[in-house]
Amino acid sequence: MITASTFADALALGFLVYILRRGFTNKRRDNLPPGPNGWPIIGNAFDMPTRYQWRTFAQWGEKWGDIVSVNLFGKHLVILNSFDVADEILDKKSAASSDRTPLPVCGEIMGWNFIVTLQQYGLHLREMRRLIFQTVGTSTGLMELAPDLEHCAHDFLCRVAADPASLTQEVHRFTAASSLKFIYGYTAKKDNDELVKIVEAAMKGFTIGTAPATFLADTFPILTRVPAWFPGAKWKRTAQAWRKDTEAMCDVPYDFAKAQIDSGTAVPSFVASNLGDNVDPQRDALVKDTAASMYAGAADTTVSAIRTFFLAMMCYPEVNKKAQEEIDRVIGPDRLPGIGDREQLPYVSALCWEVLRWKPLGPLGIPHMLSQDDVHRGYLLPKGTVIVANVWNMLRDPRHYSHPEHFNPDRFVRKEGFEPETDPRRMIFGFGRRVCPGSQLAEISLFLICAVSLAAFEISKPVVDGKVVEPSMEYTTGSISHPVEFQCSIKLRSSKAEALLYSASD
Numbered sequence: 282m283i284t285a286s287t288f289a290d291a292l293a294l295g296f297l298v299y300i301l302r303r304g305f306t307n308k309r310r311d312n313l314p315p316g317p318n319g320w321p322i323i324g325n326a327f328d329m330p331t332r333y334q335w336r337t338f339a340q341w342g343e344k345w346g347d348i349v350s351v352n353l354f355g356k357h358l359v360i361l362n363s364f365d366v367a368d369e370i371l372d373k374k375s376a377a378s379s380d381r382t383p384l385p386v387c388g389e390i391m392g393w394n395f396i397v398t399l400q401q402y403g404l405h406l407r408e409m410r411r412l413i414f415q416t417v418g419t420s421t422g423l424m425e426l427a428p429d430l431e432h433c434a435h436d437f438l439c440r441v442a443a444d445p446a447s448l449t450q451e452v453h454r455f456t457a458a459s460s461l462k463f464i465y466g467y468t469a470k471k472d473n474d475e476l477v478k479i480v481e482a483a484m485k486g487f488t489i490g491t492a493p494a495t496f497l498a499d500t501f502p503i504l505t506r507v508p509a510w511f512p513g514a515k516w517k518r519t520a521q522a523w524r525k526d527t528e529a530m531c532d533v534p535y536d537f538a539k540a541q542i543d544s545g546t547a548v549p550s551f552v553a554s555n556l557g558d559n560v561d562p563q564r565d566a567l568v569k570d571t572a573a574s575m576y577a578g579a580a581d582t583t584v585s586a587i588r589t590f591f592l593a594m595m596c597y598p599e600v601n602k603k604a605q606e607e608i609d610r611v612i613g614p615d616r617l618p619g620i621g622d623r624e625q626l627p628y629v630s631a632l633c634w635e636v637l638r639w640k641p642l643g644p645l646g647i648p649h650m651l652s653q654d655d656v657h658r659g660y661l662l663p664k665g666t667v668i669v670a671n672v673w674n675m676l677r678d679p680r681h682y683s684h685p686e687h688f689n690p691d692r693f694v695r696k697e698g699f700e701p702e703t704d705p706r707r708m709i710f711g712f713g714r715r716v717c718p719g720s721q722l723a724e725i726s727l728f729l730i731c732a733v734s735l736a737a738f739e740i741s742k743p744v745v746d747g748k749v750v751e752p753s754m755e756y757t758t759g760s761i762s763h764p765v766e767f768q769c770s771i772k773l774r775s776s777k778a779e780a781l782l783y784s785a786s787d
């Protein structure tokens with residue numbers, strides 16, 4: 282029963298809470314961008330979503346505008362909800378907004394500190410990015426990779442045709458096998474390849490370790506000093522176990538490449554072309570760390586994009602058909618499309634951009650950190666502020682995209698009297714001095730798999746017992762978002778396609 286005294290107590294407590302909230306939060310907000318009111322000391326810790334953060338951030342954007350700020354135990358976090366502000370802060374002011382926030386668990390305990398993605402902006406990072414760019418950032422470099430990529434793509438087609446239910450597994454295999462080839466000169470075995478397994482294990486840990494709010498110790502680095510045997514420190518034991526996978530991923534393929542170089546049997550690869558004879562230990566470490574960074578950058582991202590392509594083709598048969606018509610018209614039935622055909626296939630190219638826009642695989646990109654104070658649109662953004670670009674929201678902003686939920690490649694096809702919508706690559710590959718150095722490789726890999734799959738397969742929703750099986754359309758949460766497992770019907774388009782596929786794979 283509610284008595285007068287409990288009511289008065291509740292009222293008093295409520296008033297105290299109100300005073301505390303106002304007292305602390307108004308002071309904090311003086312010059313900072315608006316955002317949800319926080320609590321003393323902990324700030325907005327209770328407001329922060331732990332899953333699908335991009336959706337909550339988008340709702341905050343509706344309430345507070347394109348720049349929203351929150352405070353986590355005294356650390357400032359700013360969320361950018363529109364392309365315009367991301368362009369202003371992350372592209373145009375990139376000299377001040379290109380650092381990264383340290384991730385003590387993933388970096389120190391899991392052993393990923395060496396990776397490009399976690400480096401602060403500076404000479405070392407620039408050198409690593411330069412090496413990557415030389416290999417996968419120029420059209421000459423990419424054309425050298427084309428034959429190996431095409432070989433891996435044909436292998437992918439044959440394996441999926443033989444067992445369509447293994448689609449997800451084969452997408453992983455394609456990404457691993459093609460990366461191992463161009464980075465280390467390693468040819469993956471047909472089945473149960475040891476190196477493919479090593480890399481998959483390491484990437485599992487990496488994806489979890491870089492997802493926002495996975496470990497409390499990333500917010501309170503002092504917790505990393507807790508001994509692993511301590512009750513409640515299971516997270517540390519897990520992170521330490523993952524470290525072995527990280528080390529194996531860096532060492533095993535690299536040792537293979539070096540052994541090939543030493544024995545004079547190396548085939549062209551990133552490692553072979555960047556390691557001459559008698560390299561000094563510093564150069565050795567630079568090439569090894571950059572090689573593993575490329576692998577980590579390519580692995581999960583490409584997998585998610587390719588799986589979204591299959592999902593889209595099931596759900597939008599009219600788009601599927603239009604892309605096939607373009608391929609049939611331009612390429613004809615006597616060969617499979619290749620990387621060199623991209624310019625001649627504008628609709629298929631636009632379809633790939635729409636795959637990246639429709640379900641962005643990195644909904645929040647990778648957060649940047651300010652290396653100096655900034656004042657933007659009258660708001661103070663203090664040095665050390667973590668900047669999160671809500672790419673998911675930007676790519677469904679009606680100011681840039683009509684009917685954003687709809688998968689429609691035509692939005693990017695230039696026609697008379699129609700101006701294409703904003704190029705999604707300006708957002709999906711990140712910003713400023715940290716923009717993805719593998720974006721061109723990502724694009725040609727995605728294009729290749731989409732083009733050959735459209736040429737060879739009929740992709741549709743499966744029918745079981747006379748009923749169409751609808752995909753859930755759900756995506757996972759985390760730093761890289763994947764479609765949850767879905768069934769897909771994949772059949773060869775014709776006996777001609779079948780013959781073409783097996784002869785290409787030979």
Ligand code: HEM
Nearest residue numbers: 397398575578579582646647709710711712715717719723
């Ligand atoms: C569709 C596929 C891909 C997408 C959507 C993607 C997206 C991104 C994004 C959003 C970033 C962070 C940019 C920023 O901080 O503003 C990034 C960084 C990076 N990506 Fe990619 N990426 C893809 C494929 C690749 C591939 C194939 C490679 C292989 C070379 C790669 C290598 C990297 C590296 C090394 C970084 C770290 C750059 C840095 O921190 O300076 N990515 N990528």
